[in-house]
Amino acid sequence: MAEKVKEIKSWLASLGLENEKFETNEFTTNFLHKLAKVNEENDRHTRVQIEFNNGRREKFNSESRHVSSRLTFLGLNDLQSEDNVQQPASVGSALRLTEPLLENFLISLSTEYEVLKEKEE
Secondary structure (H helix, E strand, O other): OHHHHHHHHHHHHHOOOOOOOOOOOHHHHHHHHHHHHHHHHHHHHHHHHHHHHHHHHHHHHHHHHHHHHHHHHHOOOOOOOOOOOOHHHHHHHHOOOOHHHHHHHHHHHHHHHHHHHHHHO
């Protein structure tokens, strides 16, 4: 039980609650120990998800820059006109994008459109 109390105090300190008092009976100690373990596991899952999302963001940003440079090279980077409804599909076909890249391509086009729209305003 002493080891569990030590772990609980360490967990509380990591939360900025090092001065909090708690009963050190068997029920409270077991309950707080389980709560600490669940909290630590949730924190770990959250960190993994954040790292994964940061990786995806970097991948999308990289693909966006890549598609933007291709669009500029092809002279198709002006997506402001509403007459260009077919243009994204045509550009996707011209760039020979495979199905897995299509979603990223559309996200990139959407991002480019928003940037151009903001510049216009």
